[in-house]
Amino acid sequence: MSSKKIVKIGDVMIGGGNPIVIQSMTNVNPLDENALINQIKALENEGCQIIRLAVPSMEAAEIFGRIKRSVEIPMVADIHFDYRLAIEAINQGADKIRINPGNIGSRENLEKVVNAAKNRQIPIRVGVNSGSLEKDIVMKRGCVDAEGLAESALRNLKLIEDMGYDNLVVSLKSSDVKMNYEAHKLVASMTEHPIHIGITEAGTVKSGKLKSAVGLGSLILAGVGDTMRVSLTADPIEEVRFAKDILYSIGLRKDRVNLVSCPTCGRTKINLEKLANDVEHALEKEGIHDPITVAVMGCVVNGPGEAKEADYGLAGGDGKGIIFSKGEVIKIVKEEDLLEELLSIIRRDRDLLK
Numbered sequence: 001m002s003s004k005k006i007v008k009i010g011d012v013m014i015g016g017g018n019p020i021v022i023q024s025m026t027n028v029n030p031l032d033e034n035a036l037i038n039q040i041k042a043l044e045n046e047g048c049q050i051i052r053l054a055v056p057s058m059e060a061a062e063i064f065g066r067i068k069r070s071v072e073i074p075m076v077a078d079i080h081f082d083y084r085l086a087i088e089a090i091n092q093g094a095d096k097i098r099i100n101p102g103n104i105g106s107r108e109n110l111e112k113v114v115n116a117a118k119n120r121q122i123p124i125r126v127g128v129n130s131g132s133l134e135k136d137i138v139m140k141r142g143c144v145d146a147e148g149l150a151e152s153a154l155r156n157l158k159l160i161e162d163m164g165y166d167n168l169v170v171s172l173k174s175s176d177v178k179m180n181y182e183a184h185k186l187v188a189s190m191t192e193h194p195i196h197i198g199i200t201e202a203g204t205v206k207s208g209k210l211k212s213a214v215g216l217g218s219l220i221l222a223g224v225g226d227t228m229r230v231s232l233t234a235d236p237i238e239e240v241r242f243a244k245d246i247l248y249s250i251g252l253r254k255d256r257v258n259l260v261s262c263p264t265c266g267r268t269k270i271n272l273e274k275l276a277n278d279v280e281h282a283l284e285k286e287g288i289h290d291p292i293t294v295a296v297m298g299c300v301v302n303g304p305g306e307a308k309e310a311d312y313g314l315a316g317g318d319g320k321g322i323i324f325s326k327g328e329v330i331k332i333v334k335e336e337d338l339l340e341e342l343l344s345i346i347r348r349d350r351d352l353l354k
C-alpha cells in the first residue's frame with residue numbers, strides 16, 4: 001500500500017513503490033556551519049538519504065543555503081511559525097520544506113509559501129502532530145485520537161491542494177504507538193500522497209528503539225510508509241542505524257548476515273550464549289556482510305532440523321559439535337573448534353565465488 005504518487009526530493013524518489021528512504025535531522029546549532037556539515041557528512045556516510053535541518057531564523061536560512069550548495073544529500077528545511085523563513089529556505093535551494101500549516105499563520109501567508117514551492121517545484125511535507133492538533137478537531141472529538149489526527153492531516157493536505165499544488169508528502173506524529181498506527185492506516189487509505197512515517201518523541205535510545213521498532217515495523221509490514229525517520233533522544237547516527245536495522249529485520253535490506261540462534265533448553269550442553277556472540281563478532285570483524293543465514297544451535301539432535309533454511313550452521317553437543325548447511329551435516333568437529341571451522345568454511349565458499 002505504498003503511496004501511488006511519486007515525489008522527488010533532490011534526486012531521491014519517494015512513493016510509487018520506491019524503496020523506503022531513510023532520513024534524519026541534524027541536532028547541532030543551526031548557526032554552526034562546520035558542525036552542521038560534519039554531522040550531515042557523518043549521517044550520509046551511515047546511510048542517511050535525506051537530511052532535515054531546523055531553520056529558526058533568517059541567518060540559519062542563509063547558512064542552510066550555503067551548506068546546500070556544498071553537499072550532495074537532499075536537504076529539507078524544517079519551519080515553524082514564520083512563513084518568511086519557509087520562503088527564504090526555498091529561495092536558498094531547499095529540496096523540500098516541512099511545515100505545519102496550522103502554525104504557519106494566515107491562509108494568505110500559507111499561500112505565499114505554497115507559491116514559492118510551486119515556482120521551484122519542490123515538495124512540501126505537511127506535518128501534523130498530536131500535540132498541536134487544531135482546537136476545533138479536539139473539541140469535536142473530545143480528545144486527541146487517531147481519527148482526529150487523520151482528519152487534521154487530510155484537511156491540511158486539501159488546503160494546499162485547493163491552492164493548486166499537489167507536490168506533497170504527509171506526516172502524522174504521535175508518541176502513542178497505537179494512535180500513530182491507526183492514524184497512518186486511515187490516512188493511507190484516503191490519500192495517494194507519499195507518507196513520511198515516524199514515532200515522534202519516542203524517547204531515549206532504549207525506549208525510543210522499542211517504540212520505533214513496533215510503531216514503524218508494524219506500519220511498514222502493513223504497507224504504509226515511503227520515507228522514515230527514527231526519532232531518538234540521542235546522536236542522530238543512532239537514528240539512521242536503527243532505521244537500517246528495522247528495514248533489515250523486515251527483509252527490506254539485505255546488507256548483512258542473518259544470524260539465527262536457538263533460545264537454548266534443557267538439552268543444551270555448551271555455552272551457546274558465548275558461542276552465538278563470538279560468531280556474530282567474528283563475522284562482523286571479518287567484514288562479512290553477505291546476505292546469508294548462519295545458525296548457531298544448541299544441540300545436534302534438533303539444531304540442523306530447526307535451522308534447515310540456514311546457509312551455514314553449527315550445533316553444539318557433548319564434547320563434539322557439527323557444522324551443517326541447509327539442514328545437512330557436513331562435518332563433525334571438536335567443540336572448541338566449532339567457531340574456527342564454521343568461519344573457515346564460510347571463507348572458503350566466499351573465495352570460490354570470487
Ligand code: SF4
Binds near residue numbers: 262263265302303
Ligand atoms: S536447538 Fe536444541 S538446544 Fe536449542 S532449543 Fe532446540 S532442542 Fe534446545
